Each structure stands twice: as C-alpha cells, then as structure tokens.
Amino acid sequence: MSEPVARTRPPYIAVIGDGDPRGPDSNRILEWAEEVGQDLARGGAVVVTGGLGGVMRAASRGAAGVGGETIGILPGADPAEANEFVRTPIATGLGVARNLVVVTSSDAVVAVGGKHGTLSEIGLALRMGRSVVALSSWRVESEGRLGGPRIHRARDPREAAALALRLAREGPQQPT
Amino acid sequence: MSEPVARTRPPYIAVIGDGDPRGPDSNRILEWAEEVGQDLARGGAVVVTGGLGGVMRAASRGAAGVGGETIGILPGADPAEANEFVRTPIATGLGVARNLVVVTSSDAVVAVGGKHGTLSEIGLALRMGRSVVALSSWRVESEGRLGGPRIHRARDPREAAALALRLAREGPQQPT
Amino acid sequence: MSEPVARTRPPYIAVIGDGDPRGPDSNRILEWAEEVGQDLARGGAVVVTGGLGGVMRAASRGAAGVGGETIGILPGADPAEANEFVRTPIATGLGVARNLVVVTSSDAVVAVGGKHGTLSEIGLALRMGRSVVALSSWRVESEGRLGGPRIHRARDPREAAALALRLAREGPQQPT
Amino acid sequence: MSEPVARTRPPYIAVIGDGDPRGPDSNRILEWAEEVGQDLARGGAVVVTGGLGGVMRAASRGAAGVGGETIGILPGADPAEANEFVRTPIATGLGVARNLVVVTSSDAVVAVGGKHGTLSEIGLALRMGRSVVALSSWRVESEGRLGGPRIHRARDPREAAALALRLAREGPQQPT
Numbered sequence: 043m044s045e046p047v048a049r050t051r052p053p054y055i056a057v058i059g060d061g062d063p064r065g066p067d068s069n070r071i072l073e074w075a076e077e078v079g080q081d082l083a084r085g086g087a088v089v090v091t092g093g094l095g096g097v098m099r100a101a102s103r104g105a106a107g108v109g110g111e112t113i114g115i116l117p118g119a120d121p122a123e124a125n126e127f128v129r130t131p132i133a134t135g136l137g138v139a140r141n142l143v144v145v146t147s148s149d150a151v152v153a154v155g156g157k158h159g160t161l162s163e164i165g166l167a168l169r170m171g172r173s174v175v176a177l178s179s180w181r182v183e184s185e186g187r188l189g190g191p192r193i194h195r196a197r198d199p200r201e202a203a204a205l206a207l208r209l210a211r212e213g214p215q216q217p218t
Numbered sequence: 219m220s221e222p223v224a225r226t227r228p229p230y231i232a233v234i235g236d237g238d239p240r241g242p243d244s245n246r247i248l249e250w251a252e253e254v255g256q257d258l259a260r261g262g263a264v265v266v267t268g269g270l271g272g273v274m275r276a277a278s279r280g281a282a283g284v285g286g287e288t289i290g291i292l293p294g295a296d297p298a299e300a301n302e303f304v305r306t307p308i309a310t311g312l313g314v315a316r317n318l319v320v321v322t323s324s325d326a327v328v329a330v331g332g333k334h335g336t337l338s339e340i341g342l343a344l345r346m347g348r349s350v351v352a353l354s355s356w357r358v359e360s361e362g363r364l365g366g367p368r369i370h371r372a373r374d375p376r377e378a379a380a381l382a383l384r385l386a387r388e389g390p391q392q393p394t
Numbered sequence: 395m396s397e398p399v400a401r402t403r404p405p406y407i408a409v410i411g412d413g414d415p416r417g418p419d420s421n422r423i424l425e426w427a428e429e430v431g432q433d434l435a436r437g438g439a440v441v442v443t444g445g446l447g448g449v450m451r452a453a454s455r456g457a458a459g460v461g462g463e464t465i466g467i468l469p470g471a472d473p474a475e476a477n478e479f480v481r482t483p484i485a486t487g488l489g490v491a492r493n494l495v496v497v498t499s500s501d502a503v504v505a506v507g508g509k510h511g512t513l514s515e516i517g518l519a520l521r522m523g524r525s526v527v528a529l530s531s532w533r534v535e536s537e538g539r540l541g542g543p544r545i546h547r548a549r550d551p552r553e554a555a556a557l558a559l560r561l562a563r564e565g566p567q568q569p570t
Numbered sequence: 571m572s573e574p575v576a577r578t579r580p581p582y583i584a585v586i587g588d589g590d591p592r593g594p595d596s597n598r599i600l601e602w603a604e605e606v607g608q609d610l611a612r613g614g615a616v617v618v619t620g621g622l623g624g625v626m627r628a629a630s631r632g633a634a635g636v637g638g639e640t641i642g643i644l645p646g647a648d649p650a651e652a653n654e655f656v657r658t659p660i661a662t663g664l665g666v667a668r669n670l671v672v673v674t675s676s677d678a679v680v681a682v683g684g685k686h687g688t689l690s691e692i693g694l695a696l697r698m699g700r701s702v703v704a705l706s707s708w709r710v711e712s713e714g715r716l717g718g719p720r721i722h723r724a725r726d727p728r729e730a731a732a733l734a735l736r737l738a739r740e741g742p743q744q745p746t
Contacts, residue, residue, distance in 0.1 A: 051297065051307065113306070119322050119346055121227065130264075130289070131227065132308055135322035135346060136315075137489045138697060139667050143319070146295050146311035158719075161710065162693030168686035169666060170295055170311060181711040182689065191686075313665045314521060315491050334543075337534065338517030344510035345490060358513065359533040367510075403649065403659065465658070471674050471698055473579065482616075482641070483579070484660055487674035487698060491664075495671070498647050498663035522647055522663060 053210035054113070055082050056090040056148035056172075058163045059097025059156045059179070067178070071097065071155040074177060074199045076104035078152055081203030083110025087210065090115065090148045092140065093124040093131055097154050102127035115144045138162075146170050149210035152202050153179040164193065173209040177202040229386035230289070231258050232266040232324035232348075234339045235273025235332040235355070243354070247331040250353060250375045251276035254328055257379030259286025263386065266291065266324045268316065269300040269307055273330050278303035291320045314338075322346050325386035328378050329355040340369065349385040353378040405562035406465070407434050408442040408500035408524075410515045411449025411508045411531070419530070423507040426529060426551045427452035428459075430504055433555030435462025439562065442467065442500045444492065445476040445483055449506050454479035467496045490514075498522050501562035504554050505531040516545065525561040529554040581738035582641070583610050584618040584676035584700075586691045587625025587684045587707070595706070599683040602705060602727045603628035604635075606680055609731030611638025615738065618643065618676045620668065621652040621659055625682050630655035643672045666690075674698050677738035680730050681707040692721065701737040705730040 057078055063071050079089050079101035089105035091098035093114020102112040106127040114128035117140045124131035134140045141159065145151055145167035152175045153160055160179065167174050173191040182193055194209070196202035233254055239247045255265050255277035265281035267274035269290020278288040282303040290304035293316045300307035310316040317335065321327055321343035328351045329336055336355065343350050349367040358369055370385070372378035409430055415423050431441050431453035441457035443450035445466020454464040458479040466480035469492045476483035486492040493511065497503055497519035504527045505512055512531065519526050525543040534545055546561070548554035585606055591599050607617050607629035617633035619626035621642020630640040634655040642656035645668045652659035662668045669687065673679055673695035680703045681688055688707065695702050701719040710721055722737070724730035 054297070113308075115308070121230070121323070130306060132289075132291070132319065132323045134319045135489060136312075136319065136491055138487055138694070139312075139315075139491060139670050141694075142667050142670075143308065143310045143312065147297070147308045157712070158693060158696035160693075161712075162690060162697045165686060165688075165690030165693040166666070166669075169690045181709075183709040184685070184689075311666055313663060314518070315494050315664055315667060317518075318491050318494075333536070334517060334520035336517075337536075338514060338521045341510060341512075341514030341517040342490070342493075345514045357533075357535040360509070360513075406649070465660075467660070473582070473675070473677075482658060484641070484643070484671065484675045486671045488664075488667075488671065491667075495660065495662045495664065499649070499660045 052111075053087045053150070053207065054090050054148045055087045055206050055210050056144050056151045056163075056167075057082070057097065057101035057154060058092065058144065058151060058160050059101075059154040060160065061092070061094045061096040061098060063096050063155060067155065071178065072100045075100035075154045077199035078154060078177065078203050079104025079110070080108050081200060082152075082206065083108045085203060085207040087207060088113060090144060091128070092116070092144050093128050095125060097156070099125040099127060101154070113147070115140055115147065142166050142170075145172055148172060149213065150175070150206045152177060152206045154202075155179055168192070175202045175206045175209070228287075229263045229326070229383065230266050230324045231263045231382050231386050232320050232327045232343075233258070233273065233277035233330060234268070234320065234327060234336050235330040236336065237268070237270045237272040237274060239272050239331060243331065247273065247354065248276045251330045252280035253375035254330060254353065254379050255280025255286070256284050257376060258328075258382065259284045261379060261383040263383060264289060266320060267304070268292070268320050269304050271301060273332070275301040275303060277330070289323070291316055291323065318342050318346075321348055324348060325389065326351070326382045328353060328382045330378075331355055344368070349388075351378045351382045351385070404463075405439045405502070405559065406442050406500045407439040407558050407562050408496050408503045408515075408519075409434070409449065409453035409506060410444065410496065410503060410512050411506040412512065413444070413446045413448040413450060415448050415507060419507065423449065423530065424452045427506045428456035429551035430506060430529065430555050431456025431462070432460050433552060434504075434558065435460045437555060437559040439559060440465060442496060443480070444468070444496050445480050447477060449508070451477040451479060453506070465499070467492055467499065494518050494522075497524055500524060501565065502527070502558045504529060504558045506554075507531055520544070527554045527557045527561070580639075581615045581678070581735065582618050582676045583615040583734050583738050584672050584679045584695075585610070585625065585629035585682060586620065586672065586679060586688050587682040588688065589620070589622045589624040589626060591624050591683060595683065599625065599706065600628040603682045604632035605727035606682060606705065606731050607632025607638070608636050609728060610680075610734065611636045613731060613735040615735060616641060618672060619656070620644070620672050621656050623653060625684070627653040627655060629682070641675070643668055643675065670694050670698075673700055676700060677741065678703070678734045680705060680734045682730075683707055695719070696721070703730045703734045703737070
C-alpha cells in the first residue's frame with residue numbers, strides 16, 4: 043500500500059564556504075555560490091549546506107529561486123537559525139561537529155572560497171569518500187600519492203556545478 | 219525574487235523506538251508506530267526517525283502512506299541504509315551520537331516501546347528542551363522536582379499523535 | 395625498550411550529576427558526590443566527570459583529595475574551563491554530545507542526583523553497555539524486560555562506590 | 571584540603587598521521603613520529619593521539635619510552651583498542667567525529683605524513699584555533715589571506731617538536 047520513496051532519491055550536493063565573507067572578493071564569492079546553487083538545482087540535485095549565512099545562504103537562495111530543494115544542517119539547536127531559503131532545517135546541537143554531517147549526508151561537495159572551517163569540511167569529505175569540487179577555494183596537496191576521492195578544480199560556477207553533478211552520480215568512493 | 223521558504227515550516231516530530239522489536243508485544247508496537255506516523259502526517263507534521271528498521275520503519279511507512287514527509291537521520295555514512303519509506307535520508311556518520319540529532323532536529327518526540335537507545339533519546343530530548351510522549355515506553359521519575367519539558371504518557375497511538383502535535387506547536391522549552 | 399603501559403589500566407568510573415544543584419537537597423548531593431569520588435579513588439579507580447561544577451567538581455575534589463586521578467571531559471574547547479580538581483582535562487568542543495564520551499570512556503557510571511542531562515547520560519551508558527549505580531537519582535523502568543546492563547540503586551555513597559568498583563571490574567556488557 | 575591540580579597543566583600536543591602507512595616512505599614516517607613523540611615528552615608535553623596504530627602508536631611509543639604521558643582518543647567504545655603505549659585511553663564511541671576531540675583537546679598539533687583523515691584534522695585544528703606543524707605532510711594554501719592559526723612546516727622531527735612546544739606555550743588562537 044505505502045509506496046517506497048527512497049529508490050528515486052536525487053543527488054545530494056553540499057555547497058560549503060564562508061558564513062561571513064569579507065574583503066574585495068566577497069561579492070564575487072557570494073554570486074558564484076548563488077549560481078552554483080541554481081545550477082545544481084536545475085540539474086536535479088538537492089542542495090545541502092550548513093544552513094547559516096554567507097555562502098550557505100547564497101547557495102540555498104540560488105537553489106530555492108529555481109524551485110530546488112534545500113537542506114540546512116545547523117550547528118545549533120534552533121531550526122529558526124536557518125536562513126530563509128532553507129526548506130528542510132536539521133538542527134543538530136553538535137556545534138563544529140556538524141561539519142561532518144554536512145559532507146557525509148551529501149554525495150559530492152562544492153567548496154566556494156572558504157576559511158578554516160571549509161578546509162576541515164574538505165578534509166572530512168575526502169575522508170568519507172566524497173569528491174570535492176573547489177571553486178576559488180583551498181589548494182591542497184599531499185606529499186605522497188593517494189587513491190580514492192580527490193579535489194577537482196573548477197574555473198567558474200557552471201563548471202563547478204556540472205562537475206559536482208557528474209561526481210555525485212558516480213557515487214561515493216571508499217572512505218580512506 | 220527567491221521566495222523565503224523557512225517561515226512556513228511544518229512541525230517536525232520524531233518517532234523513536236526499537237530498531238528490531240521482539241517478543242510478544244512486537245506486533246502491537248509496530249502497528250502503533252505505524253498509526254502514530256500516519257496520524258502525525260495527517261496532522262501536518264514531518265516525521266523524523268533514525269531511518270532504520272522496526273519502529274523507525276513502521277512510523278515512516280505510516281507517514282509516507284498518507285503522503286507525508288519523512289526524514290531519516292542515519293548513524294552510518296550510506297544513505298542507502300535508510301528504509302524505503304524515508305524520503306529525506308541524512309547520513310551522519312556519527313554512530314550512536316546521531317541520537318542527539320534525531321531529537322534536536324524535532325519539535326517534539328514520541329517514544330513507542332524501546333530499549334536503552336530509546337531511553338538515551340528520551341533523556342537527550344528533555345535535555346534539549348523537547349517534550350516527550352511515551353506510548354508503552356519507559357517510565358522515568360526524578361527524585362527531585364524538575365521544571366521544563368516533561369514526559370507525557372499516552373494510552374494509544376491516536377492520543378500520542380494528538381499530544382505530540384499540540385506540544386510541537388507550543389515549541390521547545392528551555393534546555394535544562 | 396619502551397614498555398607497554400595500557401595493560402595495567404585501572405578501572406575508569408564516571409560520576410555524573412547536576413552541574414549546579416539547588417534546593418534543599420543540594421548540600422547532601424554535593425557531599426555524597428565528594429564521598430563517592432573519595433571512595434572510588436581509594437578503591438583504585440580513575441574518576442571521570444564532565445569536568446565542570448556541582449557534582450562534577452565535588453567528585454573530582456573527593457578523588458584528588460586522596461591522591462586519585464581525575465579526568466574531565468569538557469563540552470567546550472578551553473581546557474581552562476575544567477574545575478581545579480581535574481588533573482587531565484579533555485576539551486572536546488562537542489557541546490551536549492560530550493555526554494556520550496563521558497560514559498563511553500568509563501567502565502561503570504555512578505549517578506548522584508541529576509536532571510535531564512544526567513538522565514541522558516544514564517540512557518547512553520546503558521546503551522553503550524556500561525552499568526549504572528543510581529544514588530538519589532532517576533528511577534527508570536522499562537515496560538518490557540531487557541537484558542544487558544542495568545541500573546543498580548545504592549543507599550549511600552559507600553555502597554555506591556563499592557558497587558561501581560565491582561561492576562567496573564566485571565567489564566562492559568554488550569551494547570544494546 | 572584538596573589541592574587544586576589543574577593550574578600546573580603541562581602542554582598537550584597532538585601527533586596525527588596515518589594509522590597504517592605503506593609505501594617506500596613508511597619507515598621514515600614511523601621513525602619520525604617516534605622521534606617527535608620522544609622530543610615532545612622530553613620537552614614536558616603530554617602526547618595526545620588517536621590511540622590506534624601507525625603514526626599514533628609510534629608517537630605514543632616515543633613519548634612512553636622516555637617516561638612521558640600519553641593520551642589516546644579512540645574512535646570506538648573499547649579502551650582495549652588503544653595501542654600498548656597509551657597510558658590514558660579515552661574511548662569516545664564517536665567514530666570519525668573523534669578527530670575533532672583529538673585536536674580540540676590539544677594546545678598544538680604535529681602532522682607527520684598522513685592521508686585524508688589527517689587533512690581533516692589539520693582543518694579542524696585550524697578551525698579550533700590550534701596551530702599545526704607539518705612534517706612531510708599536506709601542503710595547504712588558501713586563495714585568500716587568513717589571519718589566525720597557521721600551518722608551520724618543519725624539516726625534521728627535532729624542529730617539529732621544538733616548534734610545537736613553542737606554539738603550545740603561546741596558547742590557542744581564536745577559533746576562526
């Protein structure tokens with residue numbers, strides 16, 4: 043009677059970045075995040091963010107503006123802290139540890155700009171087998187050679203979204 | 219342009235309980251969980267569970283069967299572990315610590331039966347200011363007198379769902 | 395050359411309870427917590443707490459006063475938040491989720507008084523297979539019959555410490 | 571009567587890296603980790619690790635061999651999983667989320683080699699305001715300019731330990 047729903051799950055793609063970008067690049071970063079959110083939603087993805095301001099709000103706004111689904115994984119205990127473009131707020135009460143949930147709940151991750159919190163999410167994403175697309179974000183190089191998921195660099199929002207949609211469809215790699 | 223979505227958020231209500239109930243009561247427990255899920259969805263709530271089997275699956279099935287929204291907060295890193303009635307799986311990678319997210323992301327909690335994991339979720343719910351409705355579940359008494367959220371006992375699924383919907387609308391209490 | 399150290403590990407026993415007890419019973423609760431800490435340390439246990447005030451500070455003070463080892467598992471990121479009787483502070487940055495670490499890092503748990511946070515730790519302890527000794531604390535009853543670890547009631551600090559030392563030596567039960 | 575103990579806390583320094591290094595460099599990495607542990611302990615630091623094998627075991631072995639204190643923050647629930655050079659095992663039950671506790675409980679962090687888990691710990695350390703010393707480890711560059719804690723590169727174990735001891739004494743920076 044009750045029809046299963048999970049089989050048709052769309053790709054979940056996280057957009058991570060600074061919650062309060064400043065400096066000369068901040069407008070470009072926010073515009074890019076909004077375009078990434080828009081393109082991801084147009085491509086059929088659910089956009090996952092940390093639910094707060096800055097890049098998180100811009101990406102959610104982009105996705106919501108074209109009718110996309112948005113999930114916000116909040117650090118605090120109050121769902122009302124989510125920005126107004128988050129459709130499904132998940133209040134975790136975990137503080138910084140919620141960063142792990144943002145990336146683990148997603149099939150791929152796009153980093154737009156970002157500070158140390160973003161770097162930690164990039165590391166956690168790779169650790170959990172999720173590939174990362176970096177747009178004007180951290181450059182990270184290992185001294186050794188590592189298999190598994192990796193960081194792909196994109197030149198603009200369109201390329202970032204297209205890459206992430208493709209990587210999400212390939213599914214997670216093995217955690218490493 | 220982009221229209222805010224969060225203002226109209228429906229109540230989120232968690233249904234918690236045994237992932238693999240056994241013994242003479244197990245059929246009744248699963249039927250009750252399904253009815254609770256159904257009534258919560260009919261009342262307009264999003265049903266949040268831990269996303270796995272037993273009571274979690276029964277409650278999700280009840281909600282999905284009447285067209286309701288279902289969220290599954292999973293302990294592992296693979297969204298495919300969610301039961302087939304979860305519409306929005308959140309893979310946390312947190313193990314047991316995901317119990318905190320199940321209750322914190324909800325406005326009220328219904329416990330149907332349950333073992334030690336359920337007791338921990340009841341405690342965490344109260345700690346986070348969420349009221350709990352107990353249906354054939356733990357009896358818990360403090361030696362002192364405590365203010366804040368409390369455990370309400372219900373006699374049947376209908377009463378449990380009605381109580382939870384009312385408590386969720388009152389909103390969370392102060393964490394204690 | 396380097397000699398292994400872990401083989402001779404003493405029992406780790408958590409003392410949990412209210413961080414700021416008030417009301418007519420509060421003096422008795424704090425005295426009892428201090429006596430429990432003292433007896434546990436005399437019995438050779440390392441005393442684990444949440445590292446803050448109230449029952450946590452009293453138990454640490456009792457243990458430190460007789461030369462015992464004390465560990466404080468803090469919710470915040472600053473080890474200086476530990477009370478002055480904690481020898482080994484572990485700043486977790488986890489907020490409420492640190493409750494899981496307090497009980498999981500211990501072989502047995504003594505609850506002295508306590509509010510909702512303590513109830514959540516009792517539930518988490520049982521869930522992780524750790525037995526609990528309750529001293530003037532929560533009364534908890536399941537409607538069904540459960541195997542595995544359980545809550546033992548003690549009448550005074552001496553009995554609580556003796557019970558906990560015995561339970562810790564029996565080792566953890568299976569998580570349930 | 572009871573004498574405060576926390577005031578004289580020694581620096582806590584985490585050594586992070588691969589739990590199972592392979593390939594041509596693995597012997598050098600393990601030797602370096604052991605030397606770092608040794609030098610940190612000689613310098614008066616408590617050595618914090620994730621408590622398991624590879625770099626974690628080598629660093630603990632180095633510290634224990636010169637009489638130093640060692641703490642192991644374990645992902646699982648069983649303290650017996652700690653390597654034999656961990657004096658104080660903290661079983662967290664948190665899985666990958668224990669990485670946050672490893673770095674937050676420390677005043678500074680030394681990364682020796684390492685894969686994606688190590689990168690996540692470097693990011694989390696910086697996020698929590700802890701400075702990082704990298705020895706044959708990740709190269710990480712932001713496109714923007716960031717204040718706060720940073721990654722210092724060391725050429726050999728001696729330099730890494732000396733740098734970390736100095737950074738730990740300066741104390742944590744502001745989380746960013």
